[in-house]
Amino acid sequence: MKAKVYVMLKKGILDPQGKAVQQALQSLGCSELEEVRVGKYLEINMQNRSKTAAEREVREMCEKLLANTVIEEYRFEIE
Numbered sequence: 001m002k003a004k005v006y007v008m009l010k011k012g013i014l015d016p017q018g019k020a021v022q023q024a025l026q027s028l029g030c031s032e033l034e035e036v037r038v039g040k041y042l043e044i045n046m047q048n049r050s051k052t053a054a055e056r057e058v059r060e061m062c063e064k065l066l067a068n069t070v071i072e073e074y075r076f077e078i079e
Contacts, residue, residue: 001046002079005066
């Protein structure tokens with residue numbers, strides 16, 4: 001199974017990296033941008049198991065290591 005994990009800063013948390021990317025894109029002529037936010041994308045290949053067990057394990061990984069749940073939110077998909 002493969003887990004696709006997306007981690008982003010929560011709304012209202014300043015994103016200096018996103019701001020820097022936005023300014024760089026605007027300097028390249030992309031003037032219609034309202035906001036750019038930068039996050040993380042991870043792919044995790046897992047041994048075959050039940051989808052329920054995989055979801056539980058990925059949620060635990062996110063809560064313990066992959067996301068700082070104080071300032072970040074996450075979502076994931078199991079394939």
